[in-house]
Amino acid sequence: MRRAYKVKNGAPYVIMVLPALVIFVTFFILPLIYTAKYSFYNWTNFSREITFNGLENYKAIFQDSILEKGITNTLIFAFVTVTVQSLISLPVSVFLNSKLKGRNVYRAIFFAPAVLSTLVVGYLWKYLMSSSDYGFINNLLMGMGLEKVNFLGDAKIALFAIITISVWQWFGWSMVIYLGSLQSISGELYEAASVDGANGFQQFWHITIPGLAPAIKINFVTSTISGLKVFDLVLSTTNGGPAHKTETILTLMFSKFSEGNYGYASAFGIVFLIVSMIVAAVMLGIFKKWEDRLG
Amino acid sequence: MKRKKALCVLLTAGMIAAMAAGCGGNGEDKAESKGKDSGNKTVTIMGWYDEDDMEGVIQAVNGQLGGDYTLEYTYVSLSDYNNVLGTQLASGEGPDIVLDGAEFPARITAGNVEEISGEEYVKEFSEAGFSLASKDGKIYGIPTYGWFSGIWYNKDILKECQVELPKTFDEFVSACEKIQAAGKQPMGFGLADGDTAQASLQGYLENSYYHNNSDNADGIEFDGKFASGEETLDGNINESVKKWYTLIEKKIITPEMLGISNQDALNSFKAGDVAFFNGGPWQYNEIKETGIQFGLMPQLSESGENVFTGGGPAASLGINVNAANKEGAQKAMEAFASVEVQKAFVEANPGSPSYRNGVESEMPEEYADIAECVNSGNIACNWDRWSVNMPAQTMIDESIAQIQGLVSGDLTPDEYVKAMDAKANAIRYEK
Numbered sequence: 005m006r007r008a009y010k011v012k013n014g015a016p017y018v019i020m021v022l023p024a025l026v027i028f029v030t031f032f033i034l035p036l037i038y039t040a041k042y043s044f045y046n047w048t049n050f051s052r053e054i055t056f057n058g059l060e061n062y063k064a065i066f067q068d069s070i071l072e073k074g075i076t077n078t079l080i081f082a083f084v085t086v087t088v089q090s091l092i093s094l095p096v097s098v099f100l101n102s103k104l105k106g107r108n109v110y111r112a113i114f115f116a117p118a119v120l121s122t123l124v125v126g127y128l129w130k131y132l133m134s135s136s137d138y139g140f141i142n143n144l145l146m147g148m149g150l151e152k153v154n155f156l157g158d159a160k161i162a163l164f165a166i167i168t169i170s171v172w173q174w175f176g177w178s179m180v181i182y183l184g185s186l187q188s189i190s191g192e193l194y195e196a197a198s199v200d201g202a203n204g205f206q207q208f209w210h211i212t213i214p215g216l217a218p219a220i221k222i223n224f225v226t227s228t229i230s231g232l233k234v235f236d237l238v239l240s241t242t243n244g245g246p247a248h249k250t251e252t253i254l255t256l257m258f259s260k261f262s263e264g265n266y267g268y269a270s271a272f273g274i275v276f277l278i279v280s281m282i283v284a285a286v287m288l289g290i291f292k293k294w295e296d297r298l299g
Numbered sequence: 300m301k302r303k304k305a306l307c308v309l310l311t312a313g314m315i316a317a318m319a320a321g322c323g324g325n326g327e328d329k330a331e332s333k334g335k336d337s338g339n340k341t342v343t344i345m346g347w348y349d350e351d352d353m354e355g356v357i358q359a360v361n362g363q364l365g366g367d368y369t370l371e372y373t374y375v376s377l378s379d380y381n382n383v384l385g386t387q388l389a390s391g392e393g394p395d396i397v398l399d400g401a402e403f404p405a406r407i408t409a410g411n412v413e414e415i416s417g418e419e420y421v422k423e424f425s426e427a428g429f430s431l432a433s434k435d436g437k438i439y440g441i442p443t444y445g446w447f448s449g450i451w452y453n454k455d456i457l458k459e460c461q462v463e464l465p466k467t468f469d470e471f472v473s474a475c476e477k478i479q480a481a482g483k484q485p486m487g488f489g490l491a492d493g494d495t496a497q498a499s500l501q502g503y504l505e506n507s508y509y510h511n512n513s514d515n516a517d518g519i520e521f522d523g524k525f526a527s528g529e530e531t532l533d534g535n536i537n538e539s540v541k542k543w544y545t546l547i548e549k550k551i552i553t554p555e556m557l558g559i560s561n562q563d564a565l566n567s568f569k570a571g572d573v574a575f576f577n578g579g580p581w582q583y584n585e586i587k588e589t590g591i592q593f594g595l596m597p598q599l600s601e602s603g604e605n606v607f608t609g610g611g612p613a614a615s616l617g618i619n620v621n622a623a624n625k626e627g628a629q630k631a632m633e634a635f636a637s638v639e640v641q642k643a644f645v646e647a648n649p650g651s652p653s654y655r656n657g658v659e660s661e662m663p664e665e666y667a668d669i670a671e672c673v674n675s676g677n678i679a680c681n682w683d684r685w686s687v688n689m690p691a692q693t694m695i696d697e698s699i700a701q702i703q704g705l706v707s708g709d710l711t712p713d714e715y716v717k718a719m720d721a722k723a724n725a726i727r728y729e730k
Contacts, residue, residue, distance in 0.1 A: 049385045050690070050728050052410045064725075130491075135558030137567065157491060157558025159707050243492060246557045247704030262382045263693045263726065264405070266389065 036277075043271035049264025061271035070248055070256060075279060077163055078252040082231030082283070085170050086224055093175045093223075097182035098212065111183070114176035122173065126240025129169045130156060133241075156242050159249035166241055166250060170234070178223045185219035186212070214298045221291045228287055232280050253279065342368050342627040344396040345384060346614070347377040352647050359643040363634035368627040370634075381692055391621045395628040396635075401682055401691035403431045403440060403615040408728055412439045412617030420636035427676070428654025430683055432615040440617035441636050444644040445652040447610030447678045448498050448579035449669045454592035456483055456574040464596060464668065466603035468503065468542070475551045478574045486551050487573035490703055493561025495577040496552060497698045498609055500543050501680055502577075502598025505607040508539040509681065511600050522684035528727055533716045540712040547706055554707050579610075580650045583663065594665045597672040608669060610678035612654065652678075689726050697722040 046057040065071055096114065100107050117125065132140045133155035142152045155165040189211065197207050213220075235254035238244060244251040244259070251259075253276045260269035342364075346353065353372055360370045373394070375383045381402055387393035388411040397403075397412050406412050415421055416438040424441055432440030457464065457474075460481040465471040475485035488495050509519045515535070517524065524530035546552045556564070568576035569589045579595075586593055597608035616635050622628045634640055641655040650662040652673060662670050672678075682691040701718045704710035710718070724730075 047389075048409075049389055050405050050408045068725075130560070133558070134491075134560065134563060135555045136489075136560070136563040137572070138563050139558075152555065154555055154558040157554065157556070157707075159709060245491070245700055245703050246707050247709055248700050249709075259696075262385075263690060264381070264385045264389070265726075 039270045039273045041270075042267050043274045045267045045270075047267040047270075049266075054267075057267070061268045062275075064268060065271055065275060070251060071253075071275075073248060074251045074253045074256040077250060078232055078234065078254075078279070079283075080163065081167060081170075081234050081252060082228050084164070084167050085174075085231045085234075086227040088167070088171050089175045089178050089227055090220070090223060092171065093178035094182055094216075096175070097179045097186060098208070100179070101183060101186045111176075111180070114179055116176065117173040118177040120173070122236045123240050125169065125173050126237045130241045133165060157246055159246050162242055162246065162250050166234075166237055169241065170231075170237055174227070174230070178227065181219050181223055182216060185216050189215035217295055217298055221295070224291070225284065225287055228283060229280065232276075232283060340369055340624075340627075341371045342396065342624055342631045343371050343373065343394040344398055344616075344631075345373045345375055345380075345394045346398045347375060347380045348647075350374050355643045355647055356640060359637075359640040360631060360634045363637050363640060364630060368624075368630055370631055388619070388621075393619050393621065395619055395622040395624050396631055397440075397617045397619050398443075398614050399617075400612075400614045401431070401686055401695070403617070404434065404686040405690050405728075406617065407432070407434045407439045411620060413620050414439055415441075415618065415632065418632070420633055423636060423656050424654045425656070428612055431612050431686065432617065434687075440615035441632065442612040442654045443614045443616060443635075444612075444641070444648055445610060445654060445678065446579065446581075446613035446648070447608050447651070447669070447673055448502070448577065449595045449597050449608050451568060451576045451578050451582070451586065452594055452596060453568065453571060453574050454594060455571065459483075460574070462574075464594075465599060468507070468599045468601055470603075471599050472545055472549060472551070475546075475575070476549060479551070484567070484573045485575060486546070487564040487568045487576040488552055488556040489559045489561035489564030490552075490556045490706060491558055491560050493564065494695065494699050495561060495564070496702045496706070497695060498577050499546070499598070500540070500698070500702065501682070502607075502609045503543040504536060504539050504681060505609060505679055506598055506600035506605075507542065508536050509679070510607055511602065511605055512539075514538075519679065519681075519684060522681050523687070525723070526685045526688040526727070528688075528724070528730060531720045532723075533713070533720050537713055537716050540716055544705065544712045552706055557703055557706055580648050580666075583649050583665070587663075587665075594668055596668040597677075605677070606672050607677045607679055608672050609680045610673075611680055611683045613648070613651070685723075688728050689723055693726050694719070694722060 042054075043061055044056060044058060045054050046060070047054040100111055100114075104110070131138070133142075135142055135152055135154045135157055137143075139152075141155070146152060153161075156162050193211050193215075194207055197211060202210070233254060234252050235258065238250055238252055238255050239258070242250045244255045253272065257269050257272040257276060260272055350372065353374075357370055357372050364370065384393060384397070384399065385402075388397070388406065388409065393411070397406055399406055403412075414437050421438050421441065428442035428445070429438055429440075432438060432442065452464065456478065460478045460483060462474045462477050463470075465474045478485040488499075490496055508515055509521065515521055521530060521535065525532060564573075565576065565578070565582065565585075567573045569586055569591065571589075571591050583595075597606050600606050616632065618625065618628045618632060636655070638655065638657050641653050641658045645651055645653050645658060645660045650660060650666050650673075652660055662673075666673075682694055685691055685694055698719060701710060701715045704718075705712065705715050
């Protein structure tokens with residue numbers, strides 16, 4: 005009787021969740037299961053037969069010297085992007101939380117790039133950073149009497165040029181999250197601290213930072229996951245070049261897929277999933293300890 | 300509370316009903332479209348050629364089909380083409396007519412296209428046109444037209460720098476140095492996304508390794524051995540790659556070009572700022588529109604004799620084994636093989652040769668320097684020969700990436716050759 009009552013009461017909610025659940029299972033869980041399955045198969049464009057080949061795809065991946073480059077670049081991209089993005093967005097959000105004239109206009113300007121498609125942003129910056137006579141930034145540098153910089157064509161700096169574009173696009177998004185969190189910190193805390201003689205830095209360190217802890221956690225975790233997933237920006241700027249120097253795990257996975265080697269590409273996908281899970285777990289562990297320390 | 304719950308159930312039911320209606324509608328559409336197909340009408344084809352460029356060809360095909368069928372063309376950008384077509388065919392779907400270039404042999408190997416050896420229209424094409432569309436003596440596709448590449452040159456810059464049109468590779472390097480000394484840019488390359496340096500190297504290898512080279516007794520047969528894995532590039536083509544590398548050593552190809560797109564490089568040539576630019580007939584109309592004085596010359600050999608330039612069948616057309624409208628596809632293939640449609644292909648690519656009997660192409664006056672090479676049939680490229688046992692596009696892409704390494708100074712010519720061998724070892728169909 006009690007069970008029947010529970011089902012009856014819960015039924016509308018189950019029905020409401022069902023459409024989202026169906027979409028989630030269809031477009032996430034099922035592809036994930038199939039990707040895991042095909043990572044153990046020899047499935048290519050060049051044969052109509054799909055045959056089980058055990059761990060061969062994984063063995064081939066770890067013998068592929070380019071994977072190491074892809075993983076290293078992905079981790080550098082995620083780490084540097086998240087760090088620089090936060091280092092810029094945190095002070096900017098504190099600044100724009102003050103009673104500044106025209107602060108809403110500044111907020112809108114900084115957030116605007118996040119609304120654009122990453123592909124569009126990539127193609128735009130590729131044009132701006134071009135080392136040809138048509139490159140806007142190099143024209144500007146040369147106009148100032150400086151040397152041309154081969155932003156996207158020099159293997160030593162190309163990855164950092166892409167990171168710069170990513171930070172430009174997304175720091176406004178981080179800023180908005182910090183702003184939301186800043187506005188929820190009670191002004192009374194700052195007043196009390198002032199009365200107790202705390203200076204600006206002490207107030208920032210002991211009130212603002214602990215108050216922002218949940219936002220910092222959300223920003224770091226989501227930005228790191230986005231950083232690990234970087235694909236469209238690399239595709240539209242360098243396409244992994246020059247000489248594979250800006251390849252990331254997902255651009256490599258895409259190129260294996262384009263080559264028609266679906267089994268191998270699936271194994272790449274699973275490796276990416278495992279790397280992402282490890283990084284996310286480490287980050288969550290670090291933040292949990294930090295939050296525990298803050299109390 | 301009860302009213303809220305009732306409203307909630309009502310809204311949810313409405314949402315599910317809407318979704319179900321959507322699905323139902325889709326099913327009906329599908330059934331309707333299937334019915335439409337079985338009654339004929341549309342024959343589908345996909346390609347990387349711009350819709351404007353294909354307009355004349357599509358009109359000619361539809362003219363030949365006489366209203367019984369209509370050809371429906373879908374454009375997919377070249378960078379995505381292999382991916383889109385490959386996945387569609389792998390899932391047993393795809394357009395009725397399969398159009399593909401260097402990857403056509405891969406489609407044959409995968410069993411994606413039907414054998415058409417017995418069709419009457421096949422006899423209307425010369426054998427060279429089937430180099431990408433045949434396997435074990437069987438024919439699976441017909442060629443569209445012949446593509447060739449060469450080197451565009453700016454007549455005014457050559458005149459201004461008092462440079463004669465080079466006839467050998469060494470003369471070409473000297474000409475570039477002279478142009479450089481005069482403060483002009485000798486060659487335009489957009490290595491950020493272009494394949495022009497790869498085309499330049501391939502052209503040099505065709506002239507100085509595969510042909511005209513007494514050290515390579517196998518000639519172009521070497522590529523058959525390389526494709527099967529019997530031979531490696533390393534230990535064979537190294538010296539030729541080193542000679543071509545002179546262009547990088549002498550700063551004719553520079554690291555700065557790694558940050559330039561192919562379109563920007565072409566724009567520089569069109570603006571009259573660059574003396575030489577690797578390209579081909581597909582760029583003729585846009586260069587002509589600028590009003591600069593230009594010509595097209597072939598790639599160069601060491602002696603200036605027996606010159607070869609890069610090229611081959613531009614793309615081949617076959618019938619998808621899983622075509623939704625097989626009857627229409629067969630009729631469309633007959634239409635594609637007609638003189639009228641083959642002429643339309645040539646008109647869209649001025650000066651390009653045709654493999655179809657009865658279709659002559661007229662070369663514009665700017666092609667005077669390349670005409671002899673093209674007319675004597677000295678058109679070839681190694682990746683077409685590799686494609687019998689490996690996906691050629693993957694090798695092209697790898698070569699583009701490794702040449703970037705050569706230009707940036709991260710790789711030596713020997714390392715380039717070894718990297719190409721490593722890629723080939725990883726992707727051969729049969730090992």
